[in-house]
């Protein structure tokens with residue numbers, strides 16, 4: 234962490250401006266060596282832009298606006314310089330090249346944010362939220378990322394951690410003073426507190442589905458017999474002709490995946506090969522893939538040709554979509570629950586809005602709860618919290634069975650470590666010391 238890193242922070246390509254960032258102990262000295270202006274870089278007021286030029290021995294490279302951030306009041310917590318230059322591919326490369334020549338190192342992906350984490354500017358959940366925010370595909374995903382960046386999830390985790398620390402302090406008191414057994418009253422009180430912590434872990438764990446949906450989308454598989462209009466439906470939902478549509482059954486072989494934004498929820502649509510017995514090896518492989526997708530689906534749209542007699546039963550849980558209603562509905566479908574649509578032509582699409590509504594409602598059922606997006610954990614948080622839950626459960630069991638304080642403390646410590654991993658491991662010893670110091674043990 235002693236070196237100074239530099240990178241072009243804006244996307245590769247042409248633009249009005251680009252930003253080059255420098256972070257580390259030499260940031261200001263390196264910038265000072267290449268910046269010509271009325272004031273030296275080391276004299277600039279932090280966070281106020283200064284106009285000037287970047288020059289090397291051969292002359293001026295570009296006119297820029299330069300901003301200085303003084304440690305620790307910067308994104309990384311280190312000395313930082315941001316140079317806003319013209320957004321040309323060559324000019325940005327040459328400026329970066331000059332900074333590297335003067336002693337900066339090329340930053341690794343995420344290294345600025347990694348330094349921010351290591352310098353205590355943010356916890357791990359906030360660092361992850363930076364990436365979620367950049368990658369958000371919908372308004373709701375963006376909102377969840379912003380809330381996480383603001384530290385909502387970190388806050389919940391710290392509450393749980395504090396609860397565990399408090400318990401651990403009590404339990405360890407009994408290890409240090411073995412003559413004082415955990416009496417039944419204290420035991421019951423500890424159990425109640427442990428259960429409340431355990432419940433809070435469970436509450437967070439239940440947001441995992443919502444988190445996955447917000448980050449990756451609801452996996453929605455368009456499934457059915459050949460030629461019922463699955464690919465046509467994909468195209469209608471996307472709003473453009475993505476998949477090949479033809480009257481020849483078995484046209485779609487490979488699965489086609491696209492994401493649509495349905496009222497703020499990303500829906501990952503998968504158009505699949507129609508399922509039938511086939512002689513063709515390629516089509517059979519396509520059908521095998523369809524079945525794999527079905528297994529992992531959050532939601533299945535079972536498409537049928539409603540102009541034809543009903544032959545198959547709809548599986549419970551699948552959303553039945555009766556297509557080709559423009560051809561008239563066969564009487565065998567009478568009274569059948571499902572969304573009736575037609576996707577013959579983009580301009581004559583019927584029932585797509587009600588279908589979108591139905592998909593949205595099912596998607597909400599896949600873990601989306603309309604109101605509260607304060608927290609939605611990701612897969613890594615889920616793994617840590619599951620471990621924490623198991624250890625908390627073991628501690629609970631041990632407490633109920635009256636096992637030794639040492640054993641309970643061991644489990645609590647493991648739970649604490651796992652919870653700590655969510656936000657980045659903490660110095661538990663220090664925190665425990667702090668908590669102990671507020672206790673009155675010498676009675």
Ligand SMILES: Nc1nc2c(ncn2[C@@H]2O[C@H](COP(=O)(O)OP(=O)(O)O)[C@@H](O)[C@H]2O)c(=O)[nH]1
Pocket residue numbers: 458459460461462463464465466477478479480481482483484485507556557558559560574575576577
């Ligand atoms: N009349 C009518 N034809 C449709 C409709 N949807 C699709 N088709 C036609 O049905 C055929 C098969 O469509 P396609 O989307 O390729 O079906 P897939 O095999 O299930 O993917 C094509 O000729 C489409 O133009 C519809 O709503 N009404």
Ligand SMILES: [Mg+2]
Pocket residue numbers: 463464465476477484485505507
């Ligand atoms: Mg198809």
